[in-house]
Amino acid sequence: MSASAPEPLPGARVSASTSASGSAPGAFAHARRVLRDNPVTLVGFVLLALLLVVAVGGEALAPYDPLASSDAVLQAPSFAHWFGTDALGRDVFSRVLVATRLDLSIAVAAVSIACVVGSALGAVAGYFPGALESVIDRLLDTIMAFPLFVLAMGIVAALGNTVENIVYATAVINVPFYARVVRAEVRIRRDAAFARAARLAGNPEWRVLLVHLLPNALPPLTVQVSLNLGWAVLNAAGLSFIGLGVRPPTPEWGIMVAEGANYIVSGEWWLAMFPGAALMLAVFTFNLMGDGLRDIVDPAKRT
Amino acid sequence: MSPTPPPSLLRVRDLAVSFRTRDADVEAVRGVDFELAPGETLGIVGESGSGKSVSVQAMMRILDAGGHISCGEILYSGIDLRRAAERDLRDLRGRELAMVFQDPRGALNPIRTVGRQIGDVLRLHARATRTTARAAAMRALEAVRIQDPGRVLDAYPFELSGGMCQRVVIALALACDPRVLIADEPTTGLDVTTQRAVMDLIAGLIRERGMGAILITHDLALAAGYCDRIVVMHDGRIVERGTPAELFGRPREPYTRRLVAATLRPGVSLEQLLPEVRPARRTVADPDPDPDPDPDPDPDPDPDSKPGSAPVDGASVEPLLSARSISLSFDTPTGQVHAVRDVSFEIERGRSLGLVGESGSGKSTTAAIVARLQDPDTGTLHFEGVDLTAVPARRFARHALRPRIQMVFQDSGDSLNPRHRARHSIAEPLERLTRLGRRERRDRVHALAESVGLPGSLLERFPHQLSGGQRARVNIARAIALDPALLVLDEPTAALDVSIQAVVLNLIADLRAERELACLFVTHDLEVVRLMCDDVLVMRAGELVERGTVHQVLEAPAHEYTRLLMAARPVPPPVAVVAGPSGPFGK
């Protein structure tokens, strides 16, 4: 009798599967079920869809040209200009809309790179203990020894003030998170019974790692990705806020907040507030999705 | 003229407990009633999900969040615990009603010394003051017969062994001299010898102090050894009650009969574990069914031949597996641990070798080495004449002999890949090591599922959707998929309920007979060895202390440790015999 397993409740048996055919529901049906049960996640997905539509649509959706200046300078929000205009007479609403694509693509690119590189490093470090693991460990420790935003500042300053470098800098500072998650998950399962069974079934070591262990790290990795996307957006905006990366007149949320900050003290709130709110919305969306994504990806949650 | 019965210490009537879940209320327990007289030990026995722990937690009013008592009364010395105020309950808990749980180390606060924890309880119930707490705690430790109470007093739980921790937990429970002790699976997870020591300790202390006690366990034999009366629970209800002799001798309910039949006891045969043959189990033509459980006193030419095992003949048949001087040690922060020391043995074709030992004996490590999942530091392993140790473990996966040696794992949470359906887990070895086409593989998987009694519809399920017994079957199907010559089984039934264990053991025996498998059977339970194995090896601390045929070793153990192991298991009362007072340990 397992010493650590709690006694299951008599009423809560091993559940017979819900579908009539007797097999577990497919991935799509399961995803639908998770969303239905978890309204918060559903909201997150709806918002994400909205953001994606705006990001893809870009200029096509904007009522005005985001770069076109006009005489209608510093106008408060009105029917003509929903979010008001800025110091050069540009429509804030259009600029906020168009900025979506840039901010999201920076975040997605950075997180993708960080995820792939970090997971690879973590998998290797977790599975092959020894010299390789120590070297990787040291590297991760050194990266994490810097306050991460400061490191990003340093990298962008060193490599040059371009958008690509913002992506690289954000990617570098995010690598340790993925590496740590994957390393922990791989290490836990490295000697699990099913891993040994996989070896008995004729899987060489690389295949055990790739096919059997890594997919099991997917649920916590998915949560990490989702949360990271939010943080990457904040990072990129923060860097632009202090003048690194994106340059005017490119519309980007961080820069717009920075420009708008000067006008707050004189009461022209709309220049900073709307881009800031958009920023918050994007990050909030990614955070909302985090848990729901894990439930979708984890087959143990399928009933 | 019978004397008036003494007033009962504890009386539970018509208890019902439900849990609030997201969808609805789940009723965990219903219609439970029992009584406990002073000085009496009551056993509550049930398998997982029977509701035994829930009932008792409800009694002590320490249910988890979401649980509530929906009906019934709980009378302790006239007080209805169900309606009592929390303050009064707190007063009773520890001082009059004490509880001991499973997992002793987890039950103690990891960042506080033992002495302080006991002192806290004493001061809480005003049995000691700040100045007298230490001395009082020392006395509490001495009461549970701890040799070196001073050292233990200042130790943290992580510095103590499992058995020592359980003694501390008992000391904690008995510190305030309660009148009732409730022990919820107090020895599960402990070694067999430690189990015996702890249970004897508890029984002795109860007797000394004239306490009432409730023992909750899944092990009917254990309960029979220590309880005056037993209550059997199943699926949230009480199924039957009686003295151990009555339950074993004259079980009335079908569930009780199954439970009693499935309980391992000396002299029982595999078939007798399962008196009702279940349709999923395939019967095998047994060449020599032997209904008489008594061992033949005359030397039999082959007293240990189990159905299907190859006879031992004197002619030099090359052994299937030959292990010579296997050793393995590894470094830990506290020094070097010699997991396996100079172990040598042989397994003949078609015969089953049992490997018995407690935790830390090195049996699992030895099994892993035999299955080529690990490399020994020194020693060789010859299989069908080939030196297996020439190939390192991490390259063995693609070796030609890989399919010949396979392993069945214990059903712990991680024996099956959580992301793979049962079908995939079974088909994996076929995909990797055979050249079968997809259709052939699918047919093979179905055939395998059938031979282990797994309904085809379950093949599409994920591990978390399968019960323990079903997972065990998948484990077995996977292991025999490649038609191995040698099957290594590492405690395959340790995590299973008793009734399921009976089924799985029978299944393994049938498969062995059909396929003429040789087995290396790792277990801590000597009864399992007696049922399943031809030969046995006893290990302790990495060394082999005894070897021989099952008949030789179990009838006449030569080594003192083997004798200790044998004596540790409580012997239940005889089955299907009207019994007189049968005192297993001279109660």
Next chain:
Amino acid sequence: MNPTLARVAGRVGSTLPVVAGVVVISFLLSRALPGDPASYFAGQLADAESIAQVRASMGLDKSLPAQFVDYVGALLRGDLGRSMSTGQTVATDLARRLPASLELTLAALVLSCAVAVPLGVLAATRPGSWVDHLCRVLVTAGVSLPTFFTGILLIYVFYYLLGWAPSPLGRLDFVYLEPAHVTGFYLIDALIARDAETFFAAVRQLVLPAVTLALFTLAPLARMTRASMLAALGSAHVRTARAVGATRRSVVLGHALGNALLPVVTTLGMVFSFTLGANVLVEKVFAWPGIGSYAVDALVVSDYAAVQGFVLTMALLFVALNLLIDVVYTVIDPRMRRGATR
């Protein structure tokens, strides 16, 4: 050797390679910064030869490894170079501005812990109550807030709209004089000088930036406290405590909290990392004269010595902080103290 001492020494020892890595990386970063300091120092009118002379005198013409050796040597002497914009040595600049940043960060952290830990504990002990929901909302919102935006929002509401907060122009309103310099922390120095007016003035200026920073760190701390408290409350030894009749208070405070705080201490390290980064943003928004705003100004003009000095200082500060947390953890967790293997 005393096992605790051995462990502490081990921890200290293990940071040495990290420090080495930090020095290497900040050296590499600084050398890759755009802008040629030699031509800047040589002046507008300098010709190629004098620029080359200046470069030689600054050691910038040597090979990279040689420059690294010079760099390390200078570091060990405490020489971080000279700032192009202020003309002072970077070390002087940083030393002058560090107290401002520390005062802000510490005030924010104290505030943050004072709110987050009780909030997390209450949320865990009363699941489903309004406290729990408040905690969860705060956490989700908190991790979504961009620090610089919160600061601006707070300025708008509390300064512009409500007029409660003073103008966000630094540590002290210009009417007041700095208190006599003892620690560099205005609050402490004002108290030492028994100058109540200056003290309160400094506090007023500190409130908004500290709250901004605190909001940022509140979320992860509250989330971690709540999660580890929930885990501790559900653990087996808490069940034992209830079974022996411990009062609810002693169960929560004595058994659960002690165990729950350990993971929170480890989280503090991560929180520090974010805080030191968010510091930069907050200092820019509130014109706080700390090392963060110093670095931002230096970045814009490619003042490489200043930026490099800033990055290095921050990293070393962070390493020291983590080491401190690590050591504290090693000392307070008896399992670490006595070398547990289980």
